Amino acid sequence: MNSWYLAILVIVFYEVGFCTAGEIPSVDTKLGTITGLRKTITFLGNDHTVDSYLGIPYAKPPVNERRFQKPEPREPFSEPYQANNFGAACLQFSWFEEITDSSEDCLFLNVYVPNSKPDESGGHAVMLFIHGGGFTLGTGNTYVGETLASVGNIIVITINYRLGLFGFLDLYDEDGPGNFGLWDQHLALQWVNENIAAFGGDNARVTLFGESAGSTAVVLQALYPGNKGLFRSAIAESGAITMPFTVPYNHIKPATYFAESMNCNVENKAEMFQCLQQAPAENVLKVIVDTITEDFSGGSVKVTLNPSVDGEFIKRRPADMYIEAKTEILEEVDFFRSITFMNGINAAEGAVFTIMHADPQNIDSFKVSREQMNNQVMPAAAALAFSFNRTVTDALKQLLLFEYTDWKNPDDPDRIRDQLVRFYSDVFFNVPAMELSRLHANGTNAGSYVYNFRADVGGHLYPTPSWARQTNHGDELGPVFGYNFRYNKILGISTYTPTEKELRLSNKVMTYWSNFAKTRNPNEPKTDSTGKVWPIYTTASQDYLIIDEEDSIGQFMYVRELEFWRKTLPMFFEAIDHKSTVSSSPSSKDGHCEKDGPCN
CATH class of the missing domain: 3.40.50.1820 (Alpha/Beta hydrolase fold, catalytic domain)
Known part of the structure; x- marks a missing residue:
């Protein structure tokens, strides 16, 4: 998930030393120069200096013709990029989390770097966090990685990825094939692999971790063989792939609901896709807000879209995969077992x-x-x-x-x-976690x-x-x-x-x-x-x-x-x-069928 230019440059960087607190940290990446922020934090009486690079765009904005498409890598910066503020969260209606800065242009990540010598000469180990929120809400901005990075002496990265309709529309054809949010995460892993060395990271030691839906996403990434070489270990916190609704059977229904709510033609899937792709983002958000406001529990089901079996990122339903893995060698399970895995529940x-x-x-x-x-x-x-x-x-x-x-x-x-x-603990968490x-x-x-x-x-x-x-x-x-x-x-x-x-x-x-x-x-x-x-x-x-x-x-x-x-x-x-039923007639002899066989 992280990549580096030359190990010797990393070693020289740490031998020369660090800028003093208050100076502006700067790194030269393949995309150009990125500047950040430096601060000192205190944990259990110990002071730690950490560099934060906030709101780095890792993909082109997924808007207009790029809506409902796989993400595209970001082009190099034309001038030094000031990573001083969080980027916008992905468009959502925040049910309990106060997110007022959501946008369709949201593919940003945050990098937290400890201002200390790494544990190995190749650079710091790296942890990339995927936030939860039912694939419908949340942002990596909430989870500030400064303390974990400095106390753990590792690089911590948090990311945004597309949510809801924008991230998981699937019409079961070449239009809107689904799982765009998962492809966003995959591209973020590639970004880290290619750029993390500039931050002092070791791209041979990357761990993916996440919580709730983010944990489920971690597992899905760990089952995608295309991630080989991007991370070597994963931590799943309270989320697995056989949780109810994780890979639902019907994606057309919520897509149709959105389309009907915005007066799109739902009789023709191609026209429906085009209408959804061209709809103003604020109109999509209004459908979500109005639906959930009218009926929280029932409404949330109508406007929720999750990962789907797209034949590429996810090739089969999790329950089917578990059964097939008992007798067959599956590429995704082979890859999963090649990484070190930590799994837990509360x-x-x-x-x-x-x-x-x-x-x-x-x-x-x-x-x-x-x-x-x-x-x-x-x-x-x-x-x-x-x-x-x-x-x-x-x-x-x-x-x-x-x-x-x-x-x-x-x-x-x-x-x-x-x-x-x-x-609820057993259904949504305990049983799915243990079978995983x-x-x-x-x-x-x-x-x-x-x-x-x-x-x-x-x-x-x-x-x-x-x-x-x-x-x-x-x-x-x-x-x-x-x-x-x-x-x-x-x-x-x-x-x-x-x-x-x-x-x-x-x-x-x-x-x-x-x-x-x-x-x-x-x-x-x-x-x-x-x-x-x-x-x-x-x-x-x-x-x-x-x-x-x-x-x-x-x-x-x-x-x-x-x-x-x-x-x-x-x-x-x-x-x-x-159920099988046996219809029988009593024998004329004693009114009962014989003990060892059915009556004739």
């Missing part, structure tokens, strides 16, 4: 979905009665779990209620709510690592109710980035001050992550800030690290849940969908 990820059933003005008081769970909540949750592709029959509902009931206290509203959190780690570990020599993040944190990245006592979706990101966020853009607060305990936790997590980037082993180089030795995950032992105030080792994480969702339920559906 203790109670499902809390982020559970609050959909609550009053948005009073999520802290949300409780669920047994009657509500039986007749309203579980049917709705089950429909979401199966992406609305399966009818939630009474038999299916009863089976799910049986599995997700605390039978010691079946009618306790708090326990019912906890079981709902468990349901099994896929990777089964046949790799590169190394697999798995974690479960359970530490108590404040400053949640997403709205979190007080009753969510375990770590919610996104809670690991504070420690990963050293609590360096644009909090005013997320939670509407000017800042968040982590406790001493949280800072120590963050130091440990950043050490694990930066170790992994440097050596492909979260334990090396060892430091006093790490806790237990993190074991390799294998399909036999299934060891994993529990990240907490005091770390510990666990085994066989969510094996029961994986068996239930991937074996028991399919057998149930098979029995329901293909």
